[in-house]
Amino acid sequence: MNAVLSFLKRPLVIALLLIAALLYLGESLSPGFASADQVLRLLIVASLLGIVAAGQNVIILGGREGIDLSVGGVVSLSAIIAGNVMNGADGGILPAILACLAAGAFFGLLNGLGVTLLRIPPLVMTLGMLGVLQGLLVVIRNGIPSGRAAPGLSAFVTQPLVFGIPGIIWLWIAIGLFMAFMLNRTVFGHRIYAIGSNEHAAYMAGVPVRRMRIGLFMISGMFAAIAGLCLLGYSGSSFANVGEQYMLSSIIAVVFGGTSLAGGKGGYTGTMAGALLLVILQGILTTVNIDESGRQMVFGATLLLLMLFYGRGKAMRA
């Protein structure tokens, strides 16, 4: 009985049970909600969120109140860069990927340098960076939408690729496997947990703490950039602040999946479940005609509620 109870208390199991419950709720509110087509659509949307949350995940795991509030800005910027570089031509996909990754890595580098060398708290540093990015977006676009997705990219995100499943879902699965491998089987992964759990001890054991932290912010920037690119494929063209919603939802997905905001504890599998859960919740809220502002309120409240459940183990500012 105790074994069953402790199994049921694992965050991942809770999340999976909640997913099933929410799908059932959605189906009963609006028949067809849990149909194969709809579930596939939900999975595509969850993939986009999940990819952003992968970066958010490693930063939060790295501890020292690590958080990346600039991911939304990077997603938007990346979508615009990709749209303008490829401008509807398949030949532009590869250059677009490279340009987006470079941009994501660059802004991640700036975040990382600010946090390590200037010792700006991540919350403040990445919030400032978000402001910079939002300003940059206005300057680049000058209010005029520009750039279109290449047909190849749109097909990759929205059309079935293998076994009737779109490429982006395969990409997400690949990222999930990559993250599991990196966190559990590589020295880099072990060091992420080490700096997240006891930064000073890690330093005394020869872990290059600063370089690691800069690297984590670059990884986060690049994941956000990939998500931005795929988002362009999903929506066809880029529009203002298309990535804005990812700031809060990526954090919620990570916390939902059982990763501690204090760092050093958690993993990506839970985050994937968390992303799926949030997307389904969002779908239900849409189904019952709750508008964007209402959804934001529900999301914010969800995060606070999660903190109440998970966040009591360890004080954030120890």
Added chain:
Amino acid sequence: MPKLTLNGVSKAYGATLALRRGDLEIAAGEVHVLMGSNGSGKSTLCKIIAGSVRPDGGEILIDGRSVTISGPQSAREQGIGIFYQELSLAANRSVEENICLAMLPVKAAFFVDRPALKARAARYIELFAGVSGDGFAAETLVGNLRADQRQLVEIMKALASEAPILIFDEPTSALDRAQVDRFFDILRGLKRDGRGIIFISHRMDEITAIGDRVTIIRDGETIQTLNLSETDPAAVIRLMVGGAGDMPASQSSAPAVASFSAGAAMTVDRLSGAGFRNVSFEVAKGEILGLGGLHGQGQSAVLRAIFGAGSVTSGEIRIGSDRFDAKSPRDAIRHGCAYVSGDRGRDGVIAGRPIIENVTPIHYLRDRLMIARPSGLKAKAMPALEAMHTKFASLMHPINSLSGGNQQKVIIARWLIDRPDVLLLDDPTKGIDLSAKADLFALIRQLAADGLGILLYSSEDAELLGNANRILVFNGGSVTRELTGEDRTRYNLYQAAYEAA
């Protein structure tokens, strides 16, 4: 009638008796010195008088009346003022505000009376006029002062309490000669006023300069009270050490001299940095070199500096014949240096992670690994953990599931997969059980026999006397004495530790 009397005061923390029996009598107009080694119970005694610790038994009398001191506030009301060793100043407030912090003058029952505050603070600032140094003024923020100036403010704050009974717990550690002389003049003035003063210091010259009587505490018991004019420092130290203090270190434990034929493992030449200056020594391969002395005399600072985790301003370190200046622990580890801290919670344990990840970080670095293959790592980790007799159920269990002693064994085991050339031990047995200590020292001696050079700082003198081939005694940041062979006695260790720096 004595100003303050303690009769049979005792205090236990759980199963540990911090103070077995404290008897003390402070007369009006005397400076009464408390002496005892680290952990002998003198700070517990002071805390009981100051009200921050409630005694389990015994009796406290002030001016012959039995009193109960229920807390720091009540101590102040009963006329007890204390200077805290760990300074208790507000960094962002001015000198004058800090001096008057305990009793801010008020007017109209609500507002701080600035002119009164200034006038009162000025009285105490005036006492140290001429010796308080540049930049010391009533309006200066305490955070902008030097260490010695902050200590002066703390003294002024204690004096401002105008309490009939004053406790000074190591008040002179940061002060220069002129400041100490001025402070002692002030204390002599207080004696003439009939105050009772308790004074704790580790500097024998200061104790004989200002003290009237001395009470010696050993193992939680007040042993004896002597008139300082009728005794000499050697007798005081002998009382602190207790019986058998003149016996040389047990020879079954460590040979008196390590063979230097194997050559030097590490040479440190005129090294200075934050907390230590002009330290020179050589550790031979196969030698255990002990660092002794009172707490915080630079031993840890030197070890951390060698390991690249502290500051070095001048001097040089060599491993073998190569110049070695570690800019970071990472650098030091790459060059074959290892460091084990007694503060494993801060410096060692990666909490919440599996035992295996706590054993492998050094191996990752020294073998430049990228992939962590569990089976390969297990084969590396097991022998290291077994060498330490570590008890654990599974390598995948979190390190927190182990006892303190076993956690420390895991931390030490991480250095055994790829052997270092030099092992720096910074009070490695702090807070671990006796059997773990025994395992630890058996391993340390084995490592020395294998040819490692080992630097051992320990706050327990018995560990140094039992294991070190030579002992360097630190005092005030420098090595003041080297004990070898027959000289390695508890008495000599104490004497060197308590000499004037």
